[in-house]
Amino acid sequence: MLEIKDLHVKLDEEDKQILKGVNLTVPTGKVHAIMGPNGSGKSTLSYVLAGREGYEVTQGSATLDGVDLLDLDPEERAAEGLFLAFQYPVEIPGVSNMTFLRTAVNAQRKARGEEPLSATDFLKLVRAKAKALKIDADMLKRPVNVGFSGGEKKRNEILQMAILAPKMCILDETDSGLDVDAMKLVAEGVNALRAPDRSFLVITHYQRLLDHIEPDVVHIMADGRIVKTGGPELALEVEHNGYADILEEFA
Amino acid sequence: MAVAKAKSAGLEERLAACPVPAGGRWISAARKAAVARLQAMGLPDRRDEYWRFTRPDALNSASPAPAAVFENSEKPVFDDIDRLKLVFTDGRFDAAASDDPVLAGVEITRLEEAAKSDIHWARDLYGVLEEAGQTPVARPFAALNTACATDGILIRVSGRVNRPISLVYNHKSDASDVNLHHIIQLEEGAEMTLLENGPGAARFSKVLEVDIAKGASFHHIRAQGRDHERLAITHLFVRLAEESRFKSFTLTANGRLTRNEAVITFTGDNAVAHVAGAALGDGDFHHDDTVFVTHDAETCESRQVFKKVLRNGAVGVFQGKILVKPGAQKTDGYQMSQALMLDDDSQFLAKPELEIYADDVICSHGSTTGAIDEEAFFYLRSRGVPAKTAEDLLVLAFLATALEEIEDAAIAEDMRSRLEGWLERRR
DSSP, X not given: OEEEXXXXXXXXXXXXXXXXXXXXXXXXTOEEEEEOOTTSSXXXXXXXXXXXXXXXXXXXXXXXXXXXXXXXXXXXXXHTTEEEEOSSOOOEEEEEHHHHHHHHHHHHHHHTTOOOOOHHHHHHHHHHHXXXXXXXXXXXXXXXXXXXXXHHHHHHHHHHHXXXXXXXXXXXXXXXXXXXXXXXXXXXXXXXXXXXXXXXXXXXXXXXXXXXXXXXXXXXXXXXXEEEEEOTHHHHHHHHHOSHHHHHHHO | OHHHHHHHHHHHHHHHHSOOOOOOHHHHHHHHHHHHHHHHHOOOOTTSGGGSSSOOHHHHSSSOOOOOOOOOOSOOTTTTSOOEEEEEETTEEOGGGSOOOOBTTEEEEXXXXXXXXXXXXXXXXXXXXXXXXXXXSOOHHHHHHHHHOOBOEEEEEOSBOSSOEEEEEEOOOTTOEEEEEEEEEEOTTOEEEEEEESOOOSEEEEEEEEEEOTTOEEEEEEEEOSOTTOEEEEEEEEEEOTTOEEEEEEEEEOOSEEEEEEEEEEOSTXXXXXXXXXXXXXXXXXXXXXXXXXXXXXXXXXXXXXXXXXXXXXEEEEEEEEEEOTXXXXXXXXXXXXXXXXXXXXXXXXXXXXXXXXXXXXXXXXXXXXXXXXXXXXXXXXXXXXXXXXXXXXXXXXXXXXXXXXXXXXXXXXHHHHHHHHHHHTO
């Protein structure tokens, strides 16, 4: 269970408050979505949870199954089971996708006191997961995300998620830059990972992704806070009426 | 005048400390000519354009500062490679430690032996490429080396050599001041790989003159080891005839002062030369790559890729030039020098130069200095990769394009494991 309480965050370098008291609980096994207009703080929330530098938490807490995330290094959060699917996956020339994946898997296993996966077992695991996401072997040999299309980058994020098998998956605008077919493929990949012991926080601008990844709960975020929470019908309301009506209620 | 006098006094002292050895007529003439060249140019000082970034004092002094012999439990580089090994200990050929110098398609002679004979095939090369390489930029330590090198190996290759020849330089004496001079001649269509490794000496000067005939191919991989206190000044002079190929890669880990000069000249059309280097420096480390590529033929391709990883005040220098002479049309010249700074204390000094006198050429160059990419670093960590491992991965990634110049997979793997070892130890 992810529990965020009264989270206040400002930018390190300027005195600008981005999150102004976020309260959010994602129970184990549930899929929650966060929608909201540009600049509402959705991506900041995902980065702060993952441990990116450049932000200062001024108040509040965030825990995953009772573990204080904000106290941990990014790699420790990952080992605790947190995974962020990036809006803009990073290209890393010179590091092959396979090396990257194997290093990540075995680093997490080591952090949890487990034996590293053998080369054979790792290869089997990757091949099986890659096949389901229609990722060919050639893409795995190439440097991480270098020369990948937008769709390939997002599928690569889901592949990493499938291989690392996290408890808590945050998807930051995974639908951005995807055509309908690519979005379906990515959504299928995510749906295949839905499990009673795994939670999702799906951040998106648009309702259309939520047609494919059906959320249990939808939150609306505006100006650094969650301003409204409801069922999937809330997403439809946004789709039809935009954010203006909802925001007006809280203005 | 006073300055000139002081310079020449320094030179006399330097020459007195490494007397010109006796030998047969051909080599005595070559050595004498080299002394005259050196006297005309003098030893370098910091006013010389190509010595502004590297202090020559430790190389100019009559004798080197003692350098403690480095004790090292790591398996020597290239140990697992099937090769013909020729060992030099403190600058003397060590027959007992070497393999029998017999290899199909190759004629191997010690410089000392060749020097005794009155005439030898190496006469047409010894000091000849070095002398040609003195224009337009003087290389005093190369001339000094030609004048007083006491040992070295002469290799004439007539066929395709199936095993690399490996030169190993051991350092046993704290005060060793070494001048080695090798000649390699690849005849038409010949192929060979040369490996070099070892700390060398307290002060190690080495000249390698390589003449690559039509259609011949020469591959050179060198590892300058972890002996931190050593000083090294090396020169590589390469002359390429038409359709010949040359590839060189140097890994340097540590070393108080290393200056590697490469002087490459295309004299025949359609030849290819790639020189690459990866240097890792921590603390009291100064590493200088000075490269001069002359295109004096058509449709030749040259490529320079030099990467340095620096931390704790280490200094990296790159001075690279591509000179395209009139008529060297369709030249394809590329030069890249990059430094990765692991902290704010290190320094990278780069002087990339292009000088082009032909109008139908492609030449590009670039030089960058940067830190670890924060985005990539966070991305790796967000997947559970610990900070140090993430940094190491990014360092190896940074060096990858230099390592790609090694053609042999086993040798490339050996080099990669050296890099990993260095990253693991942090030195």
